[in-house]
Amino acid sequence: MALKIGLIYSSVDGHTKKICEAIAQVIQDDETALDLIAIDEFERSISEYQLLVIGASIRYGKHNKSVHEFILSNQAELSKIKTAFFSVNLVARKDEKNTPDTNPYMIKFLKEINWKADFLEVFAGKLDYQSYSFFDSLMIKLIMKFTNGPTSSQEPIIYTNWEKVKNFGLRLKDAIKSSTKE
């Protein structure tokens, strides 16, 4: 049986999209059709999919409001299929804040939205001072100073644990394959 899986991302600088691509690579096989779509461009019917994965990054403490809007306006459809949600942020670079139960943004998000995906995960993101505007750079430096992170770097720092991303993909693949077995 052919499986259809959607990966939807809310990404400002492309890192969450990159994580979605890495998950897609793990899930990809001959029996599975994958769609990778930006959340603002998603116009399909959710019922086409057996699994929908939503990934969203944090900016100034919040996921983009399009993430909330998408989930709230599709809540009934989402409850009929398997769903996964992951959050990408820099607080998750700390071991004690990198799980769905310990990451403050994930905890807050789940409380606010009153929706819980079947699979949840949190990934540490990318820090790239050279790509930020003056204001953003200043703000991120401040956040980093308070949280004992680097306040300057000429090169991007990728905190993402790609093994964790791969394992999440494998977990999703296993779950979706076993739930659709005859």
Ligand SMILES: Cc1cc2nc3c(=O)[nH]c(=O)nc-3n(C[C@H](O)[C@H](O)[C@H](O)COP(=O)(O)O)c2cc1C
């Ligand atoms: C302007 C700006 C604000 C950010 N605010 C936060 C924040 O409040 N908390 C946090 O943990 N990470 C914060 N981050 C880090 C991002 O979540 C991280 O860089 C992530 O990899 C971005 O993913 P994206 O490229 O998919 O948007 C911020 C990054 C930027 C550029």
